[in-house]
Amino acid sequence: MQQTTLDITRIRKDFPILKREVNGNPLVYLDNAATSQTPKPVIDTIVGYYSNYNANIHRGVHTLAQEATDAYEKARIKIQNFFNAAKAHEILFTSGTTHSINIVANGFSSFLTKGDEVLVSAMEHHSNIVPWQMLCERTGASLKVIPMNPEGELLMQEFKGMLSDNTKLVVCNHVSNALGTINPIKVIISEAHAVGAAVLIDGAQAAPHIKVDVQELNVDFYTASAHKLCGPTGVGMLYGKEEWLTKLPPYQGGGEMIAEVTFEKTTYAGLPHKFEAGTPNICGGIAFGAALDYIKNIGIEAIAQYEHELLTYATDRLLSIEGVKIYGTSQEKTAVISFNIKGIHPYDIGTLLDKMGIAVRTGHHCAQPIMDYFKIPGTIRASFSFYNTKEEIDRFIDGVVKAKQMLS
Ligand code: C6P
Numbered sequence: 001m002q003q004t005t006l007d008i009t010r011i012r013k014d015f016p017i018l019k020r021e022v023n024g025n026p027l028v029y030l031d032n033a034a035t036s037q038t039p040k041p042v043i044d045t046i047v048g049y050y051s052n053y054n055a056n057i058h059r060g061v062h063t064l065a066q067e068a069t070d071a072y073e074k075a076r077i078k079i080q081n082f083f084n085a086a087k088a089h090e091i092l093f094t095s096g097t098t099h100s101i102n103i104v105a106n107g108f109s110s111f112l113t114k115g116d117e118v119l120v121s122a123m124e125h126h127s128n129i130v131p132w133q134m135l136c137e138r139t140g141a142s143l144k145v146i147p148m149n150p151e152g153e154l155l156m157q158e159f160k161g162m163l164s165d166n167t168k169l170v171v172c173n174h175v176s177n178a179l180g181t182i183n184p185i186k187v188i189i190s191e192a193h194a195v196g197a198a199v200l201i202d203g204a205q206a207a208p209h210i211k212v213d214v215q216e217l218n219v220d221f222y223t224a225s226a227h228k229l230c231g232p233t234g235v236g237m238l239y240g241k242e243e244w245l246t247k248l249p250p251y252q253g254g255g256e257m258i259a260e261v262t263f264e265k266t267t268y269a270g271l272p273h274k275f276e277a278g279t280p281n282i283c284g285g286i287a288f289g290a291a292l293d294y295i296k297n298i299g300i301e302a303i304a305q306y307e308h309e310l311l312t313y314a315t316d317r318l319l320s321i322e323g324v325k326i327y328g329t330s331q332e333k334t335a336v337i338s339f340n341i342k343g344i345h346p347y348d349i350g351t352l353l354d355k356m357g358i359a360v361r362t363g364h365h366c367a368q369p370i371m372d373y374f375k376i377p378g379t380i381r382a383s384f385s386f387y388n389t390k391e392e393i394d395r396f397i398d399g400v401v402k403a404k405q406m407l408s
Helices: 006-012 040-052 063-083 097-110 130-139 156-162 186-192 242-247 281-297 300-319 346-355 368-374 392-408
Strands: 091-094 116-119 142-146 168-175 199-202 221-225 237-238 258-261 266-268 323-327 337-341 362-364 379-383
Touching: 040 063, 040 281, 040 379, 063 091, 063 237, 063 281, 091 097, 097 130, 097 199, 097 237, 097 266, 116 130, 116 323, 130 142, 142 156, 168 186, 168 392, 237 337, 242 266, 281 300, 300 323, 300 337, 300 392, 337 368, 346 362
Parallel strands: 116 142, 116 168, 168 199, 199 221
Antiparallel strands: 091 237, 221 237, 258 266, 323 337, 337 379, 362 379
């Protein structure tokens, strides 16, 4: 196995939280799919903003307002470059992936009617199911589910068979939060386009782990959340092709999204402001930019390669424990392991691991249809990041063995 070129010891020094103890043990943080930890340069950006140039943006002529506006718009360009969008105004600041998806689902109310179809994959997070169900209820369109196999891979032949002139939208995650599967989105996008359907890809779990190039993908809409990318919570992005964002009606009305307002009529601002009503999470947006700088400095390819090493190591070690079943065994995976131990409730393992200072997520991971597919109430999910180590995985495995002994 190729060894990483990353200096993990040095990288870990950037994350103050990794030094803390939990329940008398050094923290082992393996809940990165829920949210990533925050490095010092991002924390410093947040402190720097509130210490030096906290002001509302796009409004004031005073120096602080101009500095804040400048930093916020620079962050938009950093996001544009990270995802290789053609234009800065194709990047909208949102509160996160959930908000991003709702902007598109709401906008499509004007475009869909009875007889139209929205295809959604069987392995979606609730954020990429519920807004489309609501859209279908509003418009009379139907929601159709692209099936998957027991490995947690989409059935591509079935998907192709589902496409027709009625298909108006295809929505799918790039990476499943509950299974780790990397979906073949390039094929999905081109097949959907061949029948004239638009495609939204939920990139919440992909952007932190693999390279994303929205132009190369030729995707119509792509989403991400800063808090999974070493940034703060409450901020994210929606990429939309200019032609789509121009057509799409605004999601919320209010200040900043207008060109002119009278009591008779309002005209809307151009992109991206048409979709950015009200005072945004200014500090969050700027810190999102700093987080992307941090990840870019380390290198997303090096991150992907190292996290794959961690995935292989942890999978092999976990499978040596009797009674372990892993859900999500696709060849193409990011470093997420969802598993159960025969006869033991996932919650009990999660609780005992926490007593040992090991943070994992247990439950349905906001993806109940996946749990229903496997006929389980939930899983234990360990999700890794570039600052995790093999020693931490050893502690996690020892913890699982110990918890299993205690509960058997
Ligand atoms: N998944 C997890 O533990 P927000 O909450 O808007 O930043 O992201 C929602 C979301 C959408 N799609 C996918 C694939 C996701 O994984 C998530 C968030 C977290 O798996 C919290 S539920």
